[in-house]
Amino acid sequence: MKVIVPVKRVIDYNVKVRVKADGSGVDLANVKMSMNPFDEIAVEQAIRLKEAGKADEVIAVSVGVKQAQETLRTALAMGADRAILVIASDDVHTDIEPLTVAKILKGIIDEEQPGLVLCGKQAIDNDMNATGQMLSALMGWSQATFASELDIDGDSATVTREVDGGLQTIKVNMPTVVTVDLRLNEPRYASLPNIMKAKKKPLDEKTAADYGVDASPRLEIVNTVEPAARAAGIKVGSVDELIEKLKEAGAV
Amino acid sequence: MAVLLLAEVTDGELALDATAKAVTAAGALGDVTVLATGATCADAAAEAAKIDGVAKVLCAEDPIYGKRLAEPVADLIVSLAGDYEHIVAPATTDAKNIMPRVAALLDVMVMSDVTAVVDGSTFERPIYAGNAMQTVKSSDAKKVITFRGATFDAAGMGGSASVENIGAAADPALSSWVEDKVATSDRPELTSAGVVVSGGRGVGSEDDFKIIEALADKLNAAVGASRAAVDSGYAPNDWQVGQTGKVVAPDLYVAVGISGAIQHLAGMKDSKIIVAINKDEEAPIFQVADFGLVADLFDAVPDLTSKL
Incomplete structure (x- = not known):
């Protein structure tokens, strides 16, 4: 079974985002970029499936700008076998919408015929939480979102999902799309020898047009602003003073 | 200008607060028709009919909707979509599972966690975990939206809408329910708790996290942790508060x-x-704190716990 893992290049989670003065979005020029943390968990899970003999090949895919090559090299260094980069924009500030990404992924799936797609549950830039569900819909497949446990057994997979107030376990027909949540695993770090080896692994470059997908957005960005700042607070001198202030504020 | 709103129904019971907040948000868009689904949903539909601003309730009762699996519920919504310009839901994990699927089946984008309605096609939503707020204008004929509850007040309960029973759509038979495990902790759930007490790397060990838990229990609070504490193995991953964990907005x-x-x-x-x-x-935490106490946590936290 082939496993496809879509990965997204996003601002590193340790970087403070700055809104651009013209309101068109967040400044992405000269900022440290990394693989979306939820996608790292998806890559890790795919590699573990291969190590357990349940997958034969792990293919990492990224849709975006040419610089997403680096993100794919990270996935290859972790242990993915090969990578496909679909260039859908020349501008690092253009975010490709989940619907477009899902359509391009559908094109790749039609060619590659994987048994499983593992995605992060959301990207930490646009926080849309949509690509996996949309892909599943376009394929007419089952879906299992927010997975914290995954067990594949032949024609079906049993997935435990993190839902409001607890956990839900469902059984889905294969092929399927699983979106992963934090508790599923802890991603490995790529070792230096594996980083070197990753440079020699195959990375195909395609464009959105290769899959017949129109990448123009459905949502026009009208404005982007910083959230309202919190008013500065005060320092208290002791635990007793803290309790007093909390009581005054009606917090305890 | 009509709105179809997917009510939050779990095992036949309406999550009134979440649904009523979404009704407030949707009211700005047009007449609101609520869709209640479940193996049983008559009671949930009757309760939803009383929410102020609801024009009509559709009740789709069928075993295939019992656990609100995404595939059958999305197919049902798509079968009803012709009559509505907006298809909306509260931003729960259930709806976030279902609504993007609906949007893709309709060939439109989804807008998740919307915090404000500017007009019928323009909406504000947080990006980068709320580090920026973005206003987007949809060019799609139908708008599929989830509304974040925290920013809307719940609608009142003076309504008397009619309830219409509707049939089920075809069962796509792609998935099945196995079991639910409702969180068994005596503590409140992290994302909905009124009070959250979180520990960071400064706590120093898994064992010392007990003093965080003791304070949390005194305040009837959920326990959270920073990513640094989770990465150091002091706290489980599902306690993580932050951009890569849970986003919380408690009173304290x-x-x-x-x-x-x-x-x-x-x-x-x-x-x-x-x-x-x-x-x-x-x-840097002191820059966002209303009340900051510069002290050794191993002295201050037990002291605080005993004095509260």
Whole structure:
């Protein structure tokens, strides 16, 4: 079974985002970029499936700008076998919408015929939480979102999902799309020898047009602003003073 | 201009607060028709009919909707979609599972976690875990939206809408329910708790996290942790508050031994009152704290727990 893992290049989670003065979005020029943390968990899970003999090949895919090559090299260094980069924009500030990404992924799936797609549950830039569900819909497949446990057994997979107030376990027909949540695993770090080896692994470059997908957005960005700042607070001198202030504020 | 609103129904029971908040948000868009689904949903539909601003309730009762699996519920919504310009839901994990599927089947984008309605096609939503707010205008004929509850007041309960029973759509038979495990902790759930007490790397060990838990129990609070504490193995991953964990906005957030990394602040800065206890007075957490206490947490936290 082939496993496809879509990965997204996003601002590193340790970087403070700055809104651009013209309101068109967040400044992405000269900022440290990394693989979306939820996608790292998806890559890790795919590699573990291969190590357990349940997958034969792990293919990492990224849709975006040419610089997403680096993100794919990270996935290859972790242990993915090969990578496909679909260039859908020349501008690092253009975010490709989940619907477009899902359509391009559908094109790749039609060619590659994987048994499983593992995605992060959301990207930490646009926080849309949509690509996996949309892909599943376009394929007419089952879906299992927010997975914290995954067990594949032949024609079906049993997935435990993190839902409001607890956990839900469902059984889905294969092929399927699983979106992963934090508790599923802890991603490995790529070792230096594996980083070197990753440079020699195959990375195909395609464009959105290769899959017949129109990448123009459905949502026009009208404005982007910083959230309202919190008013500065005060320092208290002791635990007793803290309790007093909390009581005054009606917090305890 | 009609709106179809997917009510939050779990095992036949209406999540009234979540649904009524979404009704408030949807009211700005047009007449609201609520869709209740479940193996049983008559009671939930009757209750939804009383929410102010609801024009009509559709009740789809069928075993295939019993656990609100995404595939059958999405197919049902798509079968009804012709009559509506907006298809909306409260931003729960259930709806976030279902609504993007609906949007893709309709060949439109979804807008998740919307916090404000500007007009019928323009909406505001947080990006980067709330570190920026973005206003987007949809060019799609139909708009599929989830509304974040925290920013809308719940609609009142003076309504008397009619309830219409509707048939089920075809069962796609792609998935099946196995079991639910409702969280068994005696503590409140992290994302909906009124009070959250979180520990960071400063707590120092898994064992010492007990003093965080003791304070949390005194305040009837959920326990959270910074990513640094989780990465150090002091706390389980599902306690993580931050951009890569849970986003919380309780009435009171107590950050103990947390320096205030950007990615943590993104997950808790919308809390009403923030208390920070840290021995490093330069820690960035103090810049967002309403009340900061520069102290050794191993003295201050047990003292606070005993005096509250």
